[in-house]
Structures are given as C-alpha cells and as structure tokens.
Amino acid sequence: MLDATAQTLRHQQAEFFVGDWKEVIAKGPFQFIFADAAAAKTIEGVQLLDALAVGGMLVMDDFTPEEHFPEEWRGKPDKVRDFWLNHKELRATEIYLTPTSSAILATKQKGKE
Numbered sequence: 001m002l003d004a005t006a007q008t009l010r011h012q013q014a015e016f017f018v019g020d021w022k023e024v025i026a027k028g029p030f031q032f033i034f035a036d037a038a039a040a041k042t043i044e045g046v047q048l049l050d051a052l053a054v055g056g057m058l059v060m061d062d063f064t065p066e067e068h069f070p071e072e073w074r075g076k077p078d079k080v081r082d083f084w085l086n087h088k089e090l091r092a093t094e095i096y097l098t099p100t101s102s103a104i105l106a107t108k109q110k111g112k113e
Helices: 001-009 023-028 043-052 078-085
Strands: 028-037 052-063 090-096 102-107
Touching: 001 023, 023 043, 043 078, 052 078, 052 090, 078 090, 078 102
Parallel strands: 028 052
Antiparallel strands: 052 102, 090 102
C-alpha cells in the first residue's frame, strides 16, 4: 500500500517519505509539512518548526474550535494552539473544517536558515 501511494504521489518537485518524522527530519528544511502526530504538534513543536523552510507551509489538523471545547477545557490556556498561532517566526491562522474541527495553517517568516 505504501509503495502504491508513493507511486501515485510521484512528482519531479516532491519527494515522498514514509516513516517516523524524526528519521527524515535531517533531509529538511521542507517547503511543506503536514503534521498529524500529536507529539510533533505539542512537545516536539520546536523540532518541527526547525524543519520548515522559510516561506514553507505547515498544516496541522484535528484541533477543536474553542467554542466546542469540552467543559473541563474552558477557561484554561491552550498551549498548543497558542504556540502555533502566536510564534514570532510564523504567520498562522486557524480555519474551520467542520463545525467541530479546525486546522492551523502556518508559513515560516524567518528562521535559523
């Protein structure tokens, strides 16, 4: 299945990697990153940000819009959302995908490159 997917996604200007993101991070910086792993969005966010090229786009889904937070989350800081939406190296926005889910889109403005 992975080989079939890689063949389908073959493109002259893109390379398809399969595996743990930490195994391929050294091949960066990347122009586009779709982060789906919870750890990459949270505790390892700085590593993910470092792997993004200046001008590159980062997409992360599976966020819950604030108005749909469970009662126990309301009024508490959302450190993950705050990190990505307010980071000084990013221009970021949150978009609604459904009434109860959202994604963050971010472009790196400046960095260590």
